[in-house]
Amino acid sequence: MRFGRRECFSLYGLLAAFIMQATPALAEMTVTDIRARPSLGAAHNSIVWMTIRNTSAMPDRLLRAEGDVANRVELHTHVMESHGGRVVLRMRPVADIPVPAEGEARLEPGGLHVMLIGVRHPLRPGDRFGLRLIFENASPVEITVPVLKLSETMTRHGRDGSTPARLPPSGGGN
DSSP: OOOOHHHHHHHHHHHHHHHHHHSOOOOOEEEEEEEEOOOOTTOOEEEEEEEEEEOSSSOEEEEEEEOSSEEEEEEEEEEEEEETTEEEEEEEEOSOEEEOTTOEEEEOTTSOEEEEEEESSOOOTTOEEEEEEEESSSOOEEEEEEBOOHHHHTEEOOTTSOSOEEOOOOSSOO
């Protein structure tokens, strides 16, 4: 059987559609519950919390956050350390933050967070700034971060955006 030019293009189109459908989709991230605490007094640091939801069947990792709001933007966690019989909660950098397939990573007080070191301008409740989240597989995500009152940063909104629920005590989280 012999195919003409028109039939060949149709077969190539059909083949391309089949290949595109069989190729796994890149991880897609949605980000909710975004909030930053104000920079307090002479402190030149702040913290950003959020929930990152991976809608794909492929696990991913948040590799870094970028923005011009601070001299350095780092991924951190809190760890408990014992010093002279006292337990102290300290922040430590992490290389990345895993985001499971069809799951979420919660950055929240007392745990994982984005650390803003050397905030360039005081952050006050009502301010907003941008950050860019860089993932291993998913496309970068641009977010707008609202600065909330200190008491509001310690709450987490429901998954459906409903009224905030109080977070359990975190042992002194920032």
